[in-house]
Amino acid sequence: MYMDCNTEEIPKPISELEKTVIEDFALFDDWADKYQYVIELGQKLLPLDNKYKTEEYKIKGCQSTLWIHAVRKNNRIYFYADSDSTFVKGLAAVLINVLSGQPAKEIVDSHLEFIDKIGLTSHLAASRSNGLSSMIRQLKLYALAGSEGLTT
Amino acid sequence: MKTADDHTKTSSPSTMLTFDPKKVREDFPILQQKIFNHPLVYLDNAATSQKPQCVIDSISKYYTEYNSNVHRGIHFMSQKATDAFEEARVEVQHFINAKSDSEIVFVRGTTEAINLVAGTYGRQHINEGDEIIVSEMEHHSNIIPWQLLCLEKKAKIRVAPMNDDGELIYEEYEKLFNAKTKFVAITYVSNSLGTINPINKFIAKAHQNHVPVLVDAAQAVPHLKVDVQKIDCDFLVFSGHKMCGPTGSGVLFGKLEHFELMPPYHGGGEMMLSVTFEKTIYKEPPFRFEAGTPNIADVIALGEAIRYMNRIGMGAAFRYEEELTAYGTQLLKDIPGLKIIGTASTKTPVLSFVLEGINAMDAGMYLDTLGIAVRTGHHCNEPVMKHFGIPGTIRASMMFYNTKEELNFLREGIMKTIKLLRR
Ligand SMILES: Cc1ncc(COP(=O)(O)O)c(C=O)c1O
Numbered sequence: 001m002y003m004d005c006n007t008e009e010i011p012k013p014i015s016e017l018e019k020t021v022i023e024d025f026a027l028f029d030d031w032a033d034k035y036q037y038v039i040e041l042g043q044k045l046l047p048l049d050n051k052y053k054t055e056e057y058k059i060k061g062c063q064s065t066l067w068i069h070a071v072r073k074n075n076r077i078y079f080y081a082d083s084d085s086t087f088v089k090g091l092a093a094v095l096i097n098v099l100s101g102q103p104a105k106e107i108v109d110s111h112l113e114f115i116d117k118i119g120l121t122s123h124l125a126a127s128r129s130n131g132l133s134s135m136i137r138q139l140k141l142y143a144l145a146g147s148e149g150l151t152t
Numbered sequence: 153m154k155t156a157d158d159h160t161k162t163s164s165p166s167t168m169l170t171f172d173p174k175k176v177r178e179d180f181p182i183l184q185q186k187i188f189n190h191p192l193v194y195l196d197n198a199a200t201s202q203k204p205q206c207v208i209d210s211i212s213k214y215y216t217e218y219n220s221n222v223h224r225g226i227h228f229m230s231q232k233a234t235d236a237f238e239e240a241r242v243e244v245q246h247f248i249n250a251k252s253d254s255e256i257v258f259v260r261g262t263t264e265a266i267n268l269v270a271g272t273y274g275r276q277h278i279n280e281g282d283e284i285i286v287s288e289m290e291h292h293s294n295i296i297p298w299q300l301l302c303l304e305k306k307a308k309i310r311v312a313p314m315n316d317d318g319e320l321i322y323e324e325y326e327k328l329f330n331a332k333t334k335f336v337a338i339t340y341v342s343n344s345l346g347t348i349n350p351i352n353k354f355i356a357k358a359h360q361n362h363v364p365v366l367v368d369a370a371q372a373v374p375h376l377k378v379d380v381q382k383i384d385c386d387f388l389v390f391s392g393h394k395m396c397g398p399t400g401s402g403v404l405f406g407k408l409e410h411f412e413l414m415p416p417y418h419g420g421g422e423m424m425l426s427v428t429f430e431k432t433i434y435k436e437p438p439f440r441f442e443a444g445t446p447n448i449a450d451v452i453a454l455g456e457a458i459r460y461m462n463r464i465g466m467g468a469a470f471r472y473e474e475e476l477t478a479y480g481t482q483l484l485k486d487i488p489g490l491k492i493i494g495t496a497s498t499k500t501p502v503l504s505f506v507l508e509g510i511n512a513m514d515a516g517m518y519l520d521t522l523g524i525a526v527r528t529g530h531h532c533n534e535p536v537m538k539h540f541g542i543p544g545t546i547r548a549s550m551m552f553y554n555t556k557e558e559l560n561f562l563r564e565g566i567m568k569t570i571k572l573l574r575r
Binding site: 030031032035036039063064084085086087088123125128 | 188189510511513514517518520521522572573
């Protein structure tokens with residue numbers, strides 16, 4: 001379930017969502033199935049408006065092209081992303097699934113330990129795990145900026 | 153006339169008349185495993201080939217039975233290690249048909265060999281305003297050392313272009329020569345496209361202009377019988393690990409007339425005759441270029457790899473590889489949205505391709521989940537990717553131990569990839 005900024009619904013807390021993601025991934029013991037699941041998550045991600053697919057919204061340190069746009073509403077941060085790589089988009093979806101619609105401070109303070117527990121990181125080539133770290137850093141930076149009221 | 157039966161006959165490697173990939177495959181223990189519950193389909197041979205049991209055993213035997221430093225001990229094991237090390241040098245000499253074993257220098261690999269030539273011969277002969285010709289399809293290893301040299305000497309790189317099949321354009325190459333041309337560094341076979349360049353012709357042209365040539369044979373030696381006297385190159389370099397030998401073993405061939413006049417690359421033990429603080433007298437080649445303790449175990453095992461390649465018969469192996477290339481090309485070319493990159497008329501067994509609308513790395517990762525190992529990206533060949541206007545390709549590179557059945561798996565894998573990833 002991806003949180004849109006236009007919804008009135010409030011997501012479950014990060015820790016609870018992390019648990020759900022771990023359970024979801026535990027359903028697949030095969031790496032091929034996990035990979036396919038990530039792809040599907042990416043394909044279901046809410047669309048990113050084309051006007052955000054610019055240099056400004058590109059994540060640095062990611063080998064593939066990945067754009068992330070964040071919207072702040074009622075001090076909650078909503079994320080939208082797209083990539084030329086369906087898998088990278090899927091990775092973004094895994095994170096956005098947990099973080100989008102959360103209070104800015106919660107995002108900044110999150111440890112996201114679930115990432116290591118879903119059995120993906122061991123399969124990522126070095127360039128892609130660096131990309132994942134850049135992605136997490138950027139999501140937090142958006143939240144940090146948001147929590148200080150710098151962007152809306 | 154051959155019958156279908158001829159191909160299924162088995163024989164021991166030493167007497168193998170017809171090539172039997174299934175039998176050869178048994179020599180490679182690593183190929184017998186499953187990856188993610190699928191039989192391993194190893195199609196990343198251009199990055200590094202697998203090693204037969206005899207090569208693995210040779211390393212283990214060295215460390216178990218006669219590990220000793222070479223060229224310096226008087227004891228039994230040191231003599232044995234030295235003999236084995238020098239036998240490997242003779243093995244390499246014959247493998248590429250060099251005139252003398254003094255023309256064979258052991259290095260870590262292709263990269264080190266090119267840097268050695270750039271750092272010695274290059275620094276000696278290249279001056280301000282001079283030009284070095286490389287081709288558009290060079291591996292970064294055969295570009296950057298020359299760029300560094302040019303930077304130091306205020307010299308210039310000239311690039312011989314290729315056409316859209318991935319073949320060098322001889323007429324354009326010819327035009328690059330002028331009075332300032334001092335060196336040519338060119339690949340025998342392209343690592344990302346598989347193109348086999350008509351290297352004789354390119355070398356002859358350079359020699360007409362009195363310009364020496366270094367040939368990057370990293371992707372040639374695993375497949376082709378290379379003859380340095382026939383092609384008449386000045387230098388030739390390759391890595392052991394791409395031809396069934398161990399990593400860390402590599403070869404620099406140089407004509408003795410060049411070697412004799414070249415300064416050392418690294419200073420250290422075993423490369424000099426006498427040392428005082430005023431002056432060091434260097435040894436003759438090849439020892440002048442082998443400072444310090446060499447990679448003894450892996451050099452000896454490289455010798456074993458060459459004996460192995462000779463046993464299976466490189467000619468027969470390559471004929472089989474050509475069959476694989478033709479079969480694979482046929483299998484892939486009708487897949488909708490698949491474009492083969494590199495369609496030269498003579499190729500090593502490399503199938504590089506792109507899938508429309510699909511990120512190459514995504515595809516490579518998915519194929520991996522099916523046990524199929526390919527490489528994706530620019531393959532240290534950014535200028536080639538730029539030529540074709542793509543960020544990278546998916547590359548399936550084969551060796552004589554691959555089978556048609558594996559190529560069928562590859563096709564199935566690609567079909568599944570398309571189904572999953574095409575948007
Ligand atoms: C054509 C070519 N040249 C040079 C190299 C570099 O070889 P190495 O990394 O073994 O030094 C390679 C390896 O990928 C190659 O394919």
